[in-house]
Amino acid sequence: SAVISQKPSRDICQRGTSLTIQCQVDSQVTMMFWYRQQPGQSLTLIATANQGSEATYESGFVIDKFPISRPNLTFSTLTVSNMSPEDSSIYLCSGFGGLGYGYTFGSGTRLTVV
């Protein structure tokens, strides 16, 4: 299965600033997703990252707050904009290759907003 490198692994940011998280896949995947995991909670899907077009956002998530890019099949970024302490979470990217059954996850970005 694909291996996903995600960075940064953690960051502490000031409120009002933005952070961009990157995910690089070592092989082509048909679909990439971004999830948020708030402290002590499960994973919630933010959006599907579409190659070369706007991401598809889930209810409760908007492009102005979480802009996503996917310029090719192996790379995607998520930006958390104008951060507040409520954005403190783990953010994970995931890839689905269409082959096999397991979705691969990046190692996660642990974000703390102060």
Place this chain on the structure above:
Amino acid sequence: AQKITQTQPGMFVQEKEAVTLDCTYDTSDQSYGLFWYKQPSSGEMIFLIYQGSYDEQNATEGRYSLNFQKARKSANLVISASQLGDSAMYFCAMREGSPNNNDMRFGAGTRLTVKP
């Protein structure tokens, strides 16, 4: 509506014993996939096992097996011979069958603690 339900927030098991983590799901699709992931304290998501809705046999991967009861819409994870390293959060997830819908939805998770 909640599509994946894990009713056990926490479970304890003695080392070397077996444990069952419960998962029920809700879907009207005929084709779907069920997954179990392990999340240790480091935060990474580790894929454990997969069950397709058309698979006739229960999936097994080493010490992990999935007790799939389609009529009851349950997909319980069984861990045999528990080890201390099995202590982690465990998430059940589902992918529904639409070709344009490949994202996974997760349950709330179960925190498993293995006691020595």
